[in-house]
Amino acid sequence: MSKPSRDRFDDVPRSSGRVGAHRAEAPGMNGWVVLLWSFVAALVLIIAGIFGSLVVMGRISLFPDAAPTSVPTPEETGVVDTSYSVMILNASPDEGLDAQLRDQLINEGWAADTVFASDSASQDFETTTVYYVADEDEAAAIGLAGLIGGADVQQSDFYAGQNDTGGKQLVVVIGLDRAGAAGETPAP
Incomplete structure (x- = not known):
């Protein structure tokens, strides 16, 4: 088989460790952090689901009707009339x-x-x-x-x-x- 031709990269000294981005470690993804974010996401989804269910069932009203302003009606006062x-x-x-x-x-x-x-x-x-x-x-x-x-x-x-x-x-x-x-x- 034929030998590849030499180029300028062949003269670069080899260093210990990996070379190139595809061989780098995952940046800061710790197992506990992933678990915490999963728990927070699940909690948010559960709360949103419960709230949405209550709205659909009519237990919670997003836009409640304004309370009618009641004007007090004057109470009828009587008159003592002895002609009756x-x-x-x-x-x-x-x-x-x-x-x-x-x-x-x-x-x-x-x-x-x-x-x-x-x-x-x-x-x-x-x-x-x-x-x-x-x-x-x-x-x-x-x-x-x-x-x-x-x-x-x-x-x-x-x-x-x-x-x-x-x-x-x-x-x-x-x-x-x-x-x-x-x-x-x-x-x-």
Whole structure:
């Protein structure tokens, strides 16, 4: 076989070790560093996956709706109007609550012949309620409810046919929330 011809590189002294870039060591890739970066990458992917799942399931909203700004509505204040006749129905098992409330209203300025007290056919009415018929009676009903110590106020024409006076009438139905108060008499 023929011998290769000599060139200028043949005269370069041979040094110990490797020569050339393809024989150099891997630059700074330590095993622990690779493991740490793998762990960080896996953690980021897991967190992103959980967050993405929560968004898709609707548990997290990226752009929540703005909370509606609510303007407080003024609360209707009542007016105590003694020109109304008042029918009081005791719908609790305690006797005498209707008479007590009648006396209280008479002491507050109602005429004795415009306040009627009676027992109701029901004995299990939950909450003491003042009923009124027309919209213009609402303020008087709220005033009466406040006067008797707080009661619900509702519009209903159920008791409209029981008005013997022909004038404006409010109906108070005493409920179980006032039961047990029959033995107590208000201080003068």
